[in-house]
Amino acid sequence: MHAEIPSRAFQYGILAGIIDSDGHVHEHLGTEIKTVSGRIFKSMTAILSALEISAKTKLRDSPSNSFSKKPRYEIYIPSAEMKRNKSKIPSVKIARYLPKSVFSEKD
Secondary structure (H helix, E strand, C coil), X not given: CCCCCCCHHHHHHHXXXXXXXXXXXXXXXXXEEEECCHHHHHHHHHHHHHCCXXXXXXXXXXXXXXXXXXXXXXXXXXXXXXXXXXXXCCCHHHHCCCCHHHCCCCC
16 A cells, blocks of 8 residues: 655645744745654655755754753745745745735635
8 A cells, every 4th residue: 555645736735834833934935944843844845845845954952941842843945935836835924925916716
């Protein structure tokens, strides 16, 4: 038995959900995703790779004032990559910085 590869639309939807829950979108659309879950980190880097979206990754120690003492995984998607894919990622946080016509009710 083998798993099916999710559609690109599904992968963009997963990316949007993670951005909206664990992400921060800057006004220039550069996007950061931070998580303490190694599983989420690996899944997100696999999805970004499948979607041909370049990203930078880091593993950082937990800040001393953080509730979680686990290391933190960080993914940064540069603004050029986000601008190239913005209309495909149905994220509420991204939509804040886009013209209203990018995501219309008719799509």
